[in-house]
Amino acid sequence: MTDPEEFFRRDDAIFANKELLEINHLPTNDRIVGRDEEIKQLANATNPAIFGQSPSNVLLYGKTGTGKSLCAKHVSRTLVDIADEEGINVRYVYIDCAQDTTETQTARSIAFGFNDPDETGITIPEKGISTSAYYKRLWEILDQQTDVAIVILDEIDKLDSDSILMQLSRAGEAGKICDCKIGVIGISNKIKYKDRMDERVKSSLCEREFVFPPYDANQLREIMDARKDAFHDGVLESGVIPKVAALAAQEHGDARKAIDMLRYAGEIAQSRGDGTVKESYVTEAREQAETDRFRELIRGATPHSRYVLQSLALLSLNSESDDQFRTTTIYDMYERVCGEHASEPFLSAAFVIS
Ligand SMILES: Nc1ncnc2c1ncn2[C@@H]1O[C@H](COP(=O)(O)OP(=O)(O)OP(=O)(O)O)[C@@H](O)[C@H]1O
Incomplete structure (x- = not known):
């Protein structure tokens, strides 16, 4: 009988730290490349939070994989740390509006994200309570848990109405609903998203807007070079990263796709028991990245x-x-x-x- 033990690998000849190439990995400062201006603008917009004041609401636009979510999370994370040093409690949540499309789902996820039930004694049930009950708990949680709340709404255009935005902007208006200050960072791939917004929400939410341009091949190469230590020394053929960068740059400069391709190229080498990630694996890796992307697109369709x-x-x-x-x-x-x-x-x- 075949012994499964012979198919398990006890060590990884290719990856030294594969996590650096995983989709949800949030890279550290030194690995974020070519977004200095965008980070500076976002930091300026949210700076008032450090003094316990209302941050500006911001809308970020740009094609997929241009670093919008990364910069929003990275700036928020840094803001939390600096505010903490100044004695101000800032917290942030990240909401994927492609998953939470309705007002109720979004209100629930925001409440859940900010809540520490051990501290507040408040629970957020999956279902069974009304939208207004979720809101009531959310405002209570914010009052108890934080001085300033940053709500990142990714794929904001997928929301089926502006209601949640209306509520957040009303609540953010000094002390009306809760004492906590609220800042919204909306993210969208659709430059025309703003056109369909309610006028009142638009003027409140779009205080500042930034467009993230696509990356060129050099920037993509630098992004991947900064994560090269995901691989063991010497396993990457020298042409791999430049080839991945050139292909991803041709396809509207998507850093996610570039990183996916690099990881797949490594996995192909691994699955073949090859100790080297060859340039020739990049073509196969590209097909796999495309299939993934397509699957993701279809999953989001009606x-x-x-x-x-x-x-x-x-x-x-x-x-x-x-x-x-x-x-x-x-x-x-x-x-x-x-x-x-x-x-x-x-x-x-x-x-x-x-
Ligand atoms: N400037 C950068 N430096 C390092 N890594 C980057 C940079 N920009 C993007 N990435 C990486 O590329 C991937 C995609 O980035 P991100 O999710 O921020 O893109 P996005 O613009 O929000 O795309 P989408 O609109 O599809 O959500 C992430 O893994 C991120 O870490």
């Missing part, structure tokens, strides 16, 4: 957008050429796919398809 996509994929698979398909052909396939998912097709999907 069920019917996924059914339309599945229909197109099925038609393309069964087609000899790359011909275009008639709307009726796609709609027929879409109806079939909906049937397989026990879902009623939307008539309006025909307009979307056409």
Whole structure:
């Protein structure tokens, strides 16, 4: 019988500190490259918190992987430490609005993020209480736990309404609802997001706006060089990082994709029992990074957008050429796919398809 023991590795010949290349890793100061100006502006906007005053609300724009979340978290983390030295209690929470799209979910997650139940004695149930009850607990928690609260709302455009923003901006207005000062850092990939905001929310939330430009190949190379110690000495072929940087720069300068590609290239070497991460592995790593990204995009789409996509994929698979398909052909396939998912097709999907 095969002994599974022979398939386990007791040491890692490739990675010395793989965590540096993991998606959720928040790098330290010395590993953050090429965002000095953005960090300076964000620090200026949130500086009043150090004196216990209201920070400016900020909106950050930029394409995916341009360091928006990283800079927002990094500046907030530093702010908390400096304020602490000045005797001011600042805390921050990070909310992914792609996960928490409704007002209730967002209010609950913010309350949960700021709450230390041992200190407040307040619990935040997953469900079973009303939106206003979540708010009530949130204001109470903020009053008890902090002088200044920073709320980072990533993918803010995914919120299904402005209600939570309205509440946060009202609460932030000196002492109206709670005594704590509140600053919001909104993050979006959609430059036009502001256009659909309520005027009142817009004037309060968009006190300052910063656009994060894409990285060029040199910056991407520096970002990866600063994390090179994720690998053991000498295992990375010298051409790997420049190749990853060049490919990622071609695809709108996305640092996440670059770091993913680098990690995958290492994993490919590892899975083949190769002691060297070869430049030739980068092409495969790129495909894997693209598949991941696509999977993530699809996961965020509505069920019917996924059914339309599945229909197109099925038609393309069964087609000899790359011909275009008639709307009726796609709609027929879409109806079939909906049937397989026990879902009623939307008539309006025909307009979307056409
Ligand atoms: N200037 C930088 N220096 C070091 N690492 C960076 C830098 N910019 C981005 N990264 C890394 O790239 C990845 C993506 O960055 P981040 O999540 O901040 O991008 P984003 O602009 O918020 O993207 P999205 O809009 O998709 O959330 C993270 O792992 C981050 O650590």
